Amino acid sequence: MASGWSTPVDIYCERTTAALWAEPLNAATNAAFVVAAVAALALWRRSGRRGDWPALVLIAVTALVGVGSLLFHTVATRWAGLADVIPIMVFIVVYLVLALRRVLGLGLIATGAGLALFFAVSAAMPALVRLAPGPWASSQSYFPALIALVTVGAIGRAMPAAAGVRASADALLLAAGLFTVSLIARMADLPLCDALPSGTHFLWHLLNATVLYVLLRAAILHRAAA
Incomplete structure (x- = not known):
């Protein structure tokens, strides 16, 4: 019997057995993250800003999101779950720092405070979700990222800022x-399982890959506050 990090994980509608390819749609759609990373890399190369290493790091992390998620939807164990979650969390934190610096033009201390606020909201989220249980509980770790996108985007949109900052703010709101x-698709996977045996989690992958490309494009093209 498997135990510890090798414990099988079965939390998606599409998976009905423990077989490696039991989630063909969920596995295949991870290619969208690699496509997003390759497209962003091509944009980065054309932009003439090859010294923009933070954007390049985010591009690499986007590719790792696809690899980690592919592992999770094939191997489907606890350790593969970490391979899935860690690159996503790294992207969120790095991009938040970049957005606070480039979109809002914050200094290091203010950026640190913003990051601390994000972690505080993340820590409080499980308690908040317990007050109103529902299908959103399984996606609670992503709500702080949505809140951050809306908050930074709205503040940036309201600032009397340069065109580059305004474009970045608009991109953040589009991504939000x-x-x-995307979150609705993720939360609907199990509740709609009887009606849609393939589930809806694959839409989470396709939409999230689009979200990451929108964010990468903004990071590459708009740096007015950097």
């Missing part, structure tokens, strides 16, 4: 809208 739809 797409991410909202």
